[in-house]
Amino acid sequence: MKAPIPAGTTDAGPIPPVARLLSGPTGIGTNSLRLAQDLALDTALPEPPELPEPPVSEPTLHPSSERIEGLYCPPAVRDDRALADDINERLVEWAEKEVELYPDTDLRDDLVAFDAGRSVVLCHPDAPSIDHLMAAARLLIGENAVDDYFCEAQYGGTADRRGAALAVAQSAIDPAHNTPRYEADWRAGLEAHPALRSMRSAMDYFYALSTPAQAHRFRHDIVNLYLGYNAEGDCINQRRTPSAWEYLVQRQFNSFRPCLTLTDSVGGYELPAHLFAEPAVQRAVALSSNVATLCNDLYSLRKEQASGRFHYSLPTVIAAEEDCSIDEAFQKAIEVHNEIVHLFEEQAAELATMNPLVARFVTGLHNWMTGNHEWHAGNVGTRYATSP
Numbered sequence: 001m002k003a004p005i006p007a008g009t010t011d012a013g014p015i016p017p018v019a020r021l022l023s024g025p026t027g028i029g030t031n032s033l034r035l036a037q038d039l040a041l042d043t044a045l046p047e048p049p050e051l052p053e054p055p056v057s058e059p060t061l062h063p064s065s066e067r068i069e070g071l072y073c074p075p076a077v078r079d080d081r082a083l084a085d086d087i088n089e090r091l092v093e094w095a096e097k098e099v100e101l102y103p104d105t106d107l108r109d110d111l112v113a114f115d116a117g118r119s120v121v122l123c124h125p126d127a128p129s130i131d132h133l134m135a136a137a138r139l140l141i142g143e144n145a146v147d148d149y150f151c152e153a154q155y156g157g158t159a160d161r162r163g164a165a166l167a168v169a170q171s172a173i174d175p176a177h178n179t180p181r182y183e184a185d186w187r188a189g190l191e192a193h194p195a196l197r198s199m200r201s202a203m204d205y206f207y208a209l210s211t212p213a214q215a216h217r218f219r220h221d222i223v224n225l226y227l228g229y230n231a232e233g234d235c236i237n238q239r240r241t242p243s244a245w246e247y248l249v250q251r252q253f254n255s256f257r258p259c260l261t262l263t264d265s266v267g268g269y270e271l272p273a274h275l276f277a278e279p280a281v282q283r284a285v286a287l288s289s290n291v292a293t294l295c296n297d298l299y300s301l302r303k304e305q306a307s308g309r310f311h312y313s314l315p316t317v318i319a320a321e322e323d324c325s326i327d328e329a330f331q332k333a334i335e336v337h338n339e340i341v342h343l344f345e346e347q348a349a350e351l352a353t354m355n356p357l358v359a360r361f362v363t364g365l366h367n368w369m370t371g372n373h374e375w376h377a378g379n380v381g382t383r384y385a386t387s388p
Ligand SMILES: CC(C)=CCC/C(C)=C(/C)COP(=O)(O)OP(=O)(O)O
Pocket: 140, 143, 144, 147, 225, 254, 255, 256, 257, 258, 259, 293, 296, 300
């Protein structure tokens, strides 16, 4: 087992400057001007603290990495199989001993095969310690458990009951406040369900390394995720394929966004709430999260088709809307993905010039986007495929 990474260090050199990670124009746009004005109002605030040099290592490709042809995404910043294995082992320990995540299944094999360890290692190269990576990994597993148990039919989730279940799931991270009697019943209710236990526990670990504002941000992003799950549930109930624009709106909620927006907590610093709320920062968050999620749509299409269940994704909604083959729609969806990557790069390059914390935050978004792509490519042949 690999020793924990000491704060601010790694087996490799410093993180590349944001300018090297983010291509695209660096001119100041309208959003940036607003942000610049807001930042000017901040002149009375203390200077942001000196940030430690974030760790990073040379990316080493996963042996089985296989990319979708034409899908644009810059390479991930670091990969570290030994560190990922260490995280996976610790996750199994947590899932089996602390939260009993999937009591009736072979948890070890499933969890290790999912390889959440590699996901967080790829997506958070600036995490200052194992604890930070573990916090992200537990939340990732908890979020997938909510999806599995309350939304995916094979684990008992049904579209007609998911709204009620997801409201309770939100309370696992956003506590109920009422009378002692009903609070006790609520607590017992959480402890009685694996997905609720795991989210409650993962959130407790997250509190230890986040500020109240960061935890609040996370809760907000999760409730939006559940809004997206409900939208998907409605469409599945009605067996309705939405138009492409409606699908993209739904997918922006039903997205990896909560995994990206904790990049500062996992990186050991805080982007203050007023900067996170800036429209230009919000646009960068939405664009990078959309890229990450559409990447999943593309790599997982064949798996979804093979399941035989009613499903929809960007390729299938485009095929329906444009009355074209799924192969053509797949190519069109690649183009949409690529265009959003470029829009993100433009927005991120603008933001990177504004403030060191904003620069680091958008680098974190970029890291998640590229790490996520690498993770999907690494799971081709087992979980995912490169064509419909
Ligand atoms: C970690 C997290 C926020 C998961 C939410 C689910 C989501 C938005 C996904 C993009 C995952 O979709 P799915 O469950 O279909 O994943 P697989 O394709 O089965 O890997």
